[in-house]
Amino acid sequence: MSDNAESPTETQKDDPSIQHAAIEHTGASDEKKKIDVLLKAVGDAPIMKTKKWSVERGRTVQSLAQFISRFLKLEPSEQLFIYVNQSFAPSPDQEVGVLFECFGSDGKLVLHYCKSQAWG
Amino acid sequence: MAAERNPASCYLDERTFRLCCQLFLQHSETIQDGWSWEQIKGTDEGFMKKTLLIPVKSSVLHKQHECSMQDENMVTDDTQANVEDETAGVQAVCEIHAVLRYEYHVLYSFSYQIPVLYFRASTLDGRPLSLEEVWGNVHPNYRQRLQQGPWDTLTQQDHPLLGQPFFMLHPCRTEEFMKPALDLAQAENKRVNYIVTWLSVVGPVIRLDVPLSYSTEVSAPD
Numbered sequence: 001m002s003d004n005a006e007s008p009t010e011t012q013k014d015d016p017s018i019q020h021a022a023i024e025h026t027g028a029s030d031e032k033k034k035i036d037v038l039l040k041a042v043g044d045a046p047i048m049k050t051k052k053w054s055v056e057r058g059r060t061v062q063s064l065a066q067f068i069s070r071f072l073k074l075e076p077s078e079q080l081f082i083y084v085n086q087s088f089a090p091s092p093d094q095e096v097g098v099l100f101e102c103f104g105s106d107g108k109l110v111l112h113y114c115k116s117q118a119w120g
Numbered sequence: 121m122a123a124e125r126n127p128a129s130c131y132l133d134e135r136t137f138r139l140c141c142q143l144f145l146q147h148s149e150t151i152q153d154g155w156s157w158e159q160i161k162g163t164d165e166g167f168m169k170k171t172l173l174i175p176v177k178s179s180v181l182h183k184q185h186e187c188s189m190q191d192e193n194m195v196t197d198d199t200q201a202n203v204e205d206e207t208a209g210v211q212a213v214c215e216i217h218a219v220l221r222y223e224y225h226v227l228y229s230f231s232y233q234i235p236v237l238y239f240r241a242s243t244l245d246g247r248p249l250s251l252e253e254v255w256g257n258v259h260p261n262y263r264q265r266l267q268q269g270p271w272d273t274l275t276q277q278d279h280p281l282l283g284q285p286f287f288m289l290h291p292c293r294t295e296e297f298m299k300p301a302l303d304l305a306q307a308e309n310k311r312v313n314y315i316v317t318w319l320s321v322v323g324p325v326i327r328l329d330v331p332l333s334y335s336t337e338v339s340a341p342d
Contacts, residue, residue: 043300062261079265081321087301087312088335089320092261102332114300116265116293 017056018067033057035100036108039068042083043114046072052108057097061090068113079116086112130298131233132314139341140315141168141226147338153331158225160281167281168226168315173244174327176218176257219244220257224328226319227280234294235315237322238279238286251276254287254326262325274326289322297321311340 019034034054041047048071055064065080074080084090084103100109132140141157145168148155159166225238241249241257249257254274258266266274277288298318305312316338320330 042304045300062259065261076264079262081297081300083301083304084332085335086308086310087305087317088330088332089297089301089317089324090332091320091324091329092259093324093329094332098332102336112300112304114297116296 017059018064019054020050020052035097035104037064037096037100038108038110040110040112041114042112045114048072055096057095057100059096060092061094061096061099062092064096064111065092065113072115074115081114081116083112083114084109130295130302132228132235133233134228134230136314136341137228137235138166140313143313143338143341144168144315144319144334147334150337151331151333165281167228170224170328172222172224172328174220174222174257176220220249222327224323224326225279225286226315229280229291232291232294234291234298235318236291237289237319237326237328238277239288239326239328240284240286248285251287257327259324259327266325287326289325294318313338313340 034056037053037055039048039051039053048068061082065082068082069078069080072080081089084099090099096109099111103109145155145157147153148170153170154172155168155170157166158169220241220243222239222241227236227238228234229236241254243249251274255263255266258274273290275288275290277286278284279286298314298321301317301321302312302314313334316330316334319328320334323330
């Protein structure tokens, strides 16, 4: 993933393991290797323009959080929190594929996210 | 009867704290997750406790074909080597696994009216870790943010019930991550077990993971 990505497209290009999933499912999301993730903002977190993503099963929560933080251009001092099942924070080392198996429904994993306010 | 709680409030009364812990502990027992309740003799105060052995990778720079390892800095070196930067010139040659002993205590804070996570850490031969070493073991997901500002500052505090020196994750920002989760659940007409939600967020910061099954198997207190 490029740290200097100026647009989501660049980020996507550099990171094939996270791809925008079209609402009409393409062949990409039929691969067993990827799961569909739906990102929902809570609190005053910025809303992602693109909410639905195809993510490799082996991707960790931490990695996904980093991706979202970059996408949302969060300050280094801002912390992103991700919740599954509305109110449970999965371990950063947890694989999204496992979360999908446990909490996925209708073919997708819903993840809520919020951010802490920047300090100072 | 639903627990009476102002939707905007992230506070936890002591009774609810105990009830949440009881339910938490029942599940821990079921999956052998190692938590126990410690009661202070002669009082009705207590806390949840768990001990973990944590393997720590320690990468050592190769110096003139010899591995030199400074025991005291073992964990600190790990900090630098473990960060995901491919800085040219950093070559991890020897990776030695050390094991650290972390003991976590979940206490109720009357002054903050929320739970607080205390912990102490030592090497297997009993040497307590320094604050710097403990910082080095903060999960990389949080390390940058913590370094920027005291989101959950690690401080050394005497354990309020045992009087021994511990580390503590300062609770002043608890509301930041609890409020969204509590509001979300409320919007879905679900009640959450405060301790499960709270610990799932703060635990991993200092290497304490909460298995996913807590999320579905532990109910909220009545």
